[in-house]
Structures are given as C-alpha cells and as structure tokens.
Amino acid sequence: MPTEIKEQIRKYFHRYVPFDDKELEEFCSCLRTATYKKKEYLLKEKEICRHKFFIASGLVRSFYTDRNGNEQIVQFGIENWWVTNMESFVKESPSEVNIQALEDTRVYMLSKGSLESLYVTIPKLERLFRMITEKMLIAIQRREGYYMKMSSKERYEFMLNEIPDFVQRVPQYMIASYLEITPEYLSELRKKK
C-alpha cells in the first residue's frame, strides 16, 4: 500500500470521521488504482457502473446524451471527489450517463462487493458515506435550484466566484453545456468581465 494513497485518503476522511491506522490500511487495501488519459472513459452509457471512483488527481465530467444526440454535462469531478453513477452502482443496472476524463486522471476504484464487506468490518464507513451522499444530493439540488432562481449571467458569475480554478481548467464549450447556455453567449459574458 503506497503511503501516498493512505495519506490522501486519511486527509479526506478526516473531514468527516477520523479513521485510525488499521482502519485506513484495511480500507486502502480494497482500492485499485487506475489511470485514464485525457478523453478516455471511466464509464460508458449502457455499461454497469461497478465502482465508486475517488479522483486522486485530474478532472472528469459526467454527461448524458439527450434524445437529439447532444451532450448534457451534469457534473464535474476534481481531486478528492467521489464520482459514480449511483443508480447503476446500487442496482447494478445499465448506466444512463458517461464519465470521461477531461485531463489525464488517476483514480482509486472501490467495487460494490468490497464496499459492502467494508461496511461490515468498519461500520463507521456507513456514517462517512451517509454524509458524502448527503453532500452529493445537496450539490445536485443546488444546481437545480440555481437554474430556476438565476439568470444565465448570474449562474456564470456564481460559478466564477465559487469555483474559479475549475472554470480555468474546463473547456469553455463544456462550461456552456453545464450552464445550459450557448457557447456564443458564454463568450459574450466573458468579454464583459
């Protein structure tokens, strides 16, 4: 078990619930490391999502392809975020979303079987993932709320304020897709800044 992985996970877990060395060792021994080149897929539509992916470094996006064949981005994931398609992971059903690396990305993968065993041997993982799932749910609901409450200009400004680094790292047309505005309108908003 590389110390580096254990240290990254320790720091991340500590935000929620402190884990001792033995627990961390056990948890990390269940992780599998994988790397994806920019543009490679962690998950493709119709595949079953067999893992929760912890982004160790890099950047990914989750997106649907709508019935007109357009890509609609619903989530970005950066360092120290979990990314998965929850429905596919929980029900072992075909995923409706794609997850794709936008930069060279390194992940720690946790399978459903491993996680279920870990819940039994380290029960405080239930608390950890209860809190993480609440946070994911809040993120989705916030996005939904902003879309209803804010104009597209306000949404862009909000995004710039909340996650400025992020806006730099993601191609502009993807920011536009996430904000549900046209790339032309985004470019106009940027010029006004």
Next chain:
Amino acid sequence: MPTEIKEQIRKYFHRYVPFDDKELEEFCSCLRTATYKKKEYLLKEKEICRHKFFIASGLVRSFYTDRNGNEQIVQFGIENWWVTNMESFVKESPSEVNIQALEDTRVYMLSKGSLESLYVTIPKLERLFRMITEKMLIAIQRREGYYMKMSSKERYEFMLNEIPDFVQRVPQYMIASYLEITPEYLSELRKKK
C-alpha cells in the same frame, strides 16, 4: 408511544435494516406528530428546515418559485416517504424550496438534534439513512435523466406506468409543472389515452 406509529416505522425500516423493539421504541420516542390541512405549508422558502418529515398519510409537494414567479415542482411525497430540504437541514441555512400539503397530511417529524443523538445510540441508523439518501439521490438523478432522454409524451407515459395512483391524486396542472409541459399539452396527451 402509539403502537400505530411504531408499527408503521417498523415496517418501513424493515425494508432496509431490521430494528428490535427497544431500538424502535427509542427512535419513535424522538418523533413528533403533526397534521397539516390541504394547502398548508410544512416549510416555506427562506425558513430553516429543522426536520426530516416522514409522511404517515397524505401527499405533499416540494417546489421552487423561479425568478419569474412561476412554481416549479421538483418532488412529490406520499405515505412512507421522507421529505426534507437536505441543504437547509444539514447546513441550517434558509431553504430555497417550499413544502406544501396537497391533501390533509399527517407527518412524524424528526429534528436534527434528535437525529444526531440517535446516530450515536443506534449506529445502524447511519446505514438506514445512508441507504435512504442514496435512494433520494437516485430519484433526483432519474428525473434529470428522463428529462434529457425522453420526449414529454414519453415522460407522461412513463409516469402513468410507474406511479398510476399518484397521477390520480395530484391536480393535473401540478403534473404538468412536474413534467415541465403546459397544462394544455398534458390535456391533449390524456385525451389520446
């Protein structure tokens, strides 16, 4: 503690994690019962959501008021569902949504303080609410996915198939709001059935 409450909660919990009598007794002793007449609010925008509401009987809706003053329904809740505004509940911040009774509704209310204490005394509640939160997240993501993948006609037909009773109990203009279609178009779809 009325036996009726304990029995309803027992049955509901049993879908996820079995609870023994003592645990159920302790959990139920933290619940407060409240009733809301049709059209009364369980939670109003800008208030802090201090409870998770378990719908014992009746029907509620969660909705945003968008920047044009239109109501946008994001969730319905019926018997044996938990309803809350997660962000407001977790962060004790002002809610962006309203929760309103659509029928005379009876709820069991669980406060944040009680829930935090219960997590300590009955740790398996972590597992229960981890699973319930996953289910809520899946419901939101499914709705998002359907909106992108399906035409409004397909969305309506899907809703009719999945939750037929529900469609009967909710006023048509609210179904239209939830499906993000006009009431006129919904009426046209119904005529074709």
